[in-house]
Amino acid sequence: MSQTPTADQLRNRLVDEILAEHRMPAAVERAMRTVPRDAFLPGLELESAYTDQAVTIKDNPGKPLPLSCASVPSVVAMMLEQLDISAGDDILEIGAGTGYNAALLAEIADRGSVTTVDIDPDVALHARTRLNANGYEHVTVIERNGLLGAPENAPYDKIIATVGVWDIPAAWWDQLKDGGRLVLPLRWRGQTRSVALTRRSNQLVSDSMELCGFVPIIGQNGEKTAPLNADDTIRVHYDEDQDLDPDALTATLQAGAPALEVPSAQRVGGEEPFDGVWLRATASDDRVCRLEVTPQALEQELLRKPVMPVRSPVLVEGGSLAYMTLTREGADPERPFRLGAAAYGPRAEELARDLVAHIDAWGSDRLAVPQMTVTPDDKTSAAGHTISKPESRITLAY
The missing domain is CATH 3.30.310 (TATA-Binding Protein)
Structure with a gap:
């Protein structure tokens, strides 16, 4: 008679499945084998917690998409790879969700700090409760509009958004160190891409762009x-x-x-x-x-x-x-x-x-990806095709 697999076995099996299809840095792999996703999804069947799928944690009545959800684990791993965290980094997360991603960030950043922000009080409370219950009391959880960031713990080495963003808020520019890295599901012309951008003075320059889908952030109506x-x-x-x-x-x-x-x-x-x-x-x-x-x-x-x-x-x-x-x-x-x-x-x-x-x-080149350059205003331009938004200008060039 076969035994029911344990949470540890299921977690390792899921990571093995992701590794079979995608790259994963060693630090990300260690974190995903360490942090118990099921502990951040109480009430969900163990098998479901360790399936490569999103899980809704709060519905949005009358709307086609949920208000908040736990992201697909393989997408979580992909975005953590894009973020390229170093031990000691100070990190801001926009969209607390279950708290699971913040726990992963805390594991990888080690001696650094993690601040996570969510506009919804129920979601922020859930994240705080689950983080405390699993030994991540040192992660800061703030109930606030994510578009404002968290200036009290700025500046940050890394900022990651786990909600779809249509425009890059000026507040995030102010809170990201020069040389720092921003990873966000950016929405333009009806699509969403997880874009990894490095700040170079008054420009953000991409080096990675992956297809994804995320619940849109509240407060951007473009x-x-x-x-x-x-x-x-x-x-x-x-x-x-x-x-x-x-x-x-x-x-x-x-x-x-x-x-x-x-x-x-x-x-x-x-x-x-x-x-x-x-x-x-x-x-x-x-x-x-x-x-x-x-x-x-x-x-x-x-x-x-x-x-x-x-x-x-x-x-x-x-x-x-x-x-x-x-x-x-x-x-x-x-x-x-x-x-x-x-x-x-x-x-x-x-x-x-x-x-x-x-x-x-x-x-003619199916794997080619454009370079994206983002500036906060019209004063600095880059070669390529520009899309202007209220708080940023996006330029794409192959």
Whole structure:
């Protein structure tokens, strides 16, 4: 009769599974084998605590995303690698969550300090309680709007955000040491990337960028959503600096004309990622948004199926739009799918060909990642394509 695995066995098994798929620095591995994730998720089945999945700890009634959750362990490990902590570092975490990530930070920083901030009193109390119960009384937990940081313990060697951030607050600049490192799930043009940035005087310069998804921080409202049909089953998500005409787009889709389809030259395998198309498009094109199509809209065949119905890159201009599609073609068994564009509206052909150009540009170097340079104002500029936000300017260049 087999014995039920212990928490230690399950924790080590999870770390082994992550290591089989991803790199993990030795200090991060030690911390993840040491800190009991189950102790920060009381009431959850032991097996579930050590599965590579997110766990909701507080719902957000009426909203599609939870208010707070425990992040996917492999994503936690990835972001800790990006943060590149040294023993003795002073660290600020934005988004306390369960307290688990703060405990990991404390293990890795060793003789340093960890301050974690959360706007929600229940979440902050949960983190404080769990940290105390597991020997991390020295971690500072503050109930506060994370956009304000924690000036009382600044400056910091490292700042990490565990919530989606649309703009980099001026307060974080003030609290990060020159030469310090900021890792955050940054949102622009409908996508989210975990970006690792090093401060160089009045610039933040990236050296790592990974696809991820996080609950958005409370208090930043630069992202907008517009329904494109009466049933609200087709939506476009866009940034406040983008000029959209939802009524014109709605009229285009209501007209019921078939999609104009343009294939690209790029094929992909069944497990091959192609999110880099979205990333590359944002480095040169301000028309990039996110299209969301619900299962109901697909069942009603209101439009050609997007490559990823819930979150597809789309080019939008006036009453026209073009988004990515995936078509199975049997000619190449290694890469049986062809990427392409489906477009609607008076400028359908132009937008479709522009999107295909982005796809083909990605295909010329599929692993390429742009360098991001962030400045707090207009006084310092970097070469590349710039996206301006209220508190920062983001420049992307390949």
